[in-house]
Amino acid sequence: MKFTIGGKTKYSDVLWNNHLIGQFSSQGMPDFDNSINSNLRNFVYDVYFFGDHLDKSQALEFDINQFVNGKSHIWGHECRIAGGNEWDVWDNPAQTWRPTGVPCHPLNNQWNHLTIQVQRTSDDNLLFKSITLNGKTATLNRYDTPTKTSWSGITVNYQQDGNYNQDPYSIWLDKFNFQYW
Numbered sequence: 001m002k003f004t005i006g007g008k009t010k011y012s013d014v015l016w017n018n019h020l021i022g023q024f025s026s027q028g029m030p031d032f033d034n035s036i037n038s039n040l041r042n043f044v045y046d047v048y049f050f051g052d053h054l055d056k057s058q059a060l061e062f063d064i065n066q067f068v069n070g071k072s073h074i075w076g077h078e079c080r081i082a083g084g085n086e087w088d089v090w091d092n093p094a095q096t097w098r099p100t101g102v103p104c105h106p107l108n109n110q111w112n113h114l115t116i117q118v119q120r121t122s123d124d125n126l127l128f129k130s131i132t133l134n135g136k137t138a139t140l141n142r143y144d145t146p147t148k149t150s151w152s153g154i155t156v157n158y159q160q161d162g163n164y165n166q167d168p169y170s171i172w173l174d175k176f177n178f179q180y181w
Contacts, residue, residue: 001016001172001173001174002170002171002172003016003158003160003170003172003173004168004169005160005161005162005166005168005169006166006167006168006169007162007168009166010163010164010166011058011161011162011163011166012161012162012166013159013160013161014159014160015158015159016157016158016159017155017157018155018156018157019153019154019155020153020154020155020156020178021036021037021040021154022037022067022151022154022155023151023152023153024153031152034068034069034152037066037067037068037152037153037154038068038069040120040154040180041119041120041121041122042117042118042119042120042179042180042181043064043066043075043117043118043119043154043178043179044115044116044117044177044178045062045114045115045116045118045156045178046113046114046116046175046176046177046178046179047113047114047158047173047174047176047177048111048112048113048114048173048174049106049111049112049114049171049172049173049174050109050111050112050171050172051108051109051112051171052109052169052170053167053168053169053170054169055081055108056163056165056168057081057160057162057163057169057171058080058081058082058083058161058162058163058164059078059079059080059081059088059160059161060079060081060158060159060160060161061076061077061078061079061157061158061159061160061161062079062114062116062157062158063075063076063077063090063155063156063157063159064116064118064156064178065154065155065157066120066153066154067149067151067153067154067155068120068152069124070149070150071147071148071149072146072147072148072149072151073120073126073146074090074092074126074146074147075089075090075116075118075126076089076090076097077090077116077128077131078097079104079106079133080097080104081104081106082163082164085103085104086099086100086101086102086103086104087099087100087102087104087131087138089128089140089142089144090144092126092144092145092146093144093145093147100138100140100142102131102138102140105133106134107134111174112133112134113132113134113135114133115131115132116130116131116132117129117130121143125143125144125145125146126143126144126145126146127142127143128140128141128142128143128144129141156178158173
């Protein structure tokens with residue numbers, strides 16, 4: 001997939017959202033009785049991405065979302081390029097990004113390999129386990145609590161954010177793989 005951003009609206013973004021399990025499933029898995037979703041606890045988001053002019057990016061975001069048993073688990077991961085080249089993770093209750101202290105330096109004009117591992121714990125909390133970028137793994141082991149929802153399903157997202165000038169740049173995603181058990 002290719003995503004290009006630019007234009008005149010500062011800090012606008014491009015969002016790709018894929019409903020994997022639940023209503024509107026792209027995989028033919030509507031899971032009406034919630035028998036699949038409620039039993040899943042471990043998730044791996046694995047993707048290759050190529051960017052031209054990565055210095056023009058505000059951030060690249062990779063998300064895993066599980067909505068189950070009235071709870072919204074959002075494992076948001078943002079490679080904040082502008083403002084310090086650092087990984088941020090989404091704080092569900094506060095609805096804001098939290099810095100991790102982990103550097104994020106994707107390679108410009110080269111393929112990057114990203115793997116993110118997360119878990120819904122036995123007590124229904126979120127565990128941000130690890131981020132691996134180009135063979136370098138950072139163990140996060142950060143816990144968070146879910147918020148409320150009335151929807152049920154699993155989705156994945158990719159988002160790229162424009163900067164203060166909305167300078168144009170493109171990102172290509174390839175070999176996307178999502179594992180769950």
